[in-house]
Amino acid sequence: MLKNTLAALFFALALFSGGCASYVAKQITSAKTQLVFEQNNATPPFTITRHRYCNEQFTYCLPYLSSKPSEPFTPSMFSASVAATTGQGEHWEKSIVVDKKWQNAFTGSVILLPGHGSSKDSWRPMMQYLNFLGFETIAVDLMGQGESKAPYGFGMQDARPLSHFIEQQTAANNGPLIIVGHSIGALTALETKQVSSVIDAAVLLAPMRQFEDATVAAAKTYRPFAALLMPDSVLRTGARQALTSAGVAPRRTDVVALAKSVEIPIMLVAGAQDTISNVDNDLLWQGVDVYRVVNKQDSHMSVITVDAGFHHHFTQWLQARVISRLPVKESS
Numbered sequence: 001m002l003k004n005t006l007a008a009l010f011f012a013l014a015l016f017s018g019g020c021a022s023y024v025a026k027q028i029t030s031a032k033t034q035l036v037f038e039q040n041n042a043t044p045p046f047t048i049t050r051h052r053y054c055n056e057q058f059t060y061c062l063p064y065l066s067s068k069p070s071e072p073f074t075p076s077m078f079s080a081s082v083a084a085t086t087g088q089g090e091h092w093e094k095s096i097v098v099d100k101k102w103q104n105a106f107t108g109s110v111i112l113l114p115g116h117g118s119s120k121d122s123w124r125p126m127m128q129y130l131n132f133l134g135f136e137t138i139a140v141d142l143m144g145q146g147e148s149k150a151p152y153g154f155g156m157q158d159a160r161p162l163s164h165f166i167e168q169q170t171a172a173n174n175g176p177l178i179i180v181g182h183s184i185g186a187l188t189a190l191e192t193k194q195v196s197s198v199i200d201a202a203v204l205l206a207p208m209r210q211f212e213d214a215t216v217a218a219a220k221t222y223r224p225f226a227a228l229l230m231p232d233s234v235l236r237t238g239a240r241q242a243l244t245s246a247g248v249a250p251r252r253t254d255v256v257a258l259a260k261s262v263e264i265p266i267m268l269v270a271g272a273q274d275t276i277s278n279v280d281n282d283l284l285w286q287g288v289d290v291y292r293v294v295n296k297q298d299s300h301m302s303v304i305t306v307d308a309g310f311h312h313h314f315t316q317w318l319q320a321r322v323i324s325r326l327p328v329k330e331s332s
Contacts, residue, residue, distance in 0.1 A: 024238025034087030060150035108175025115183030119146030155188035163196035190258035271298030
């Protein structure tokens, strides 16, 4: 009798765990980051426009935002203030003032890729800052996120269509082409570099750990009560199920391995308490040629907005590791 009872109990637990894993997988693929900018003021203002890129080579159109630097007659300083909150309980406020000497100090293009469950609109404050520095900016929706009608691809199925889009949209631009990715978008950025020859550098904001580890960390950060009810093994199984359903191999979500495989300057930025990212792990990043910034005050989401610290590190990295490494163009 006892043997039969134990067998029934283990069977019930197995069914429960399997069901929970399926629930986790469904939650992962349907997650939406409810980001609200309660305040987003910038001076001077820049115009951001909405577009869709459709090409007969690809089944789905790519929604994106774009903005260009202004050409004022007299230089002016840039000031911005942002207050933001998310549906996951994160709230932050940032402000920045940038001296007029940085106005149009650079040329080039910046492509911005959002994190898991987020959209192109999360980049609006960053786009205005980059416009002041002189960059043209493009922020896209990854497959299955934001306004994209494509199947969800965990940012891993985007590389080839995104590479084609980038090469078409930036063909006439001068200066470096920098790709910026947040969280899972950091993986997309490096995957895209592997199939594109036009990307000169990458900025990875809170790049996530391997997907199973990131799922466990995200659950404990944003869904602590639910995480208490589920063993880590169930969360990991659900993460694997979600990846499998999208046709993504787990090994492809290793951002450190990808960073080692691309030969471009990389800047990493993350919060010291952000367990979803692993930027603060010194041993993990040994031997990888990256410029690493770990901020005490930043959360997993707040790194997508700028402050004086970001400006200092970003411009230093640009001048020392990006601009200096660009090949000198022959004059015609």
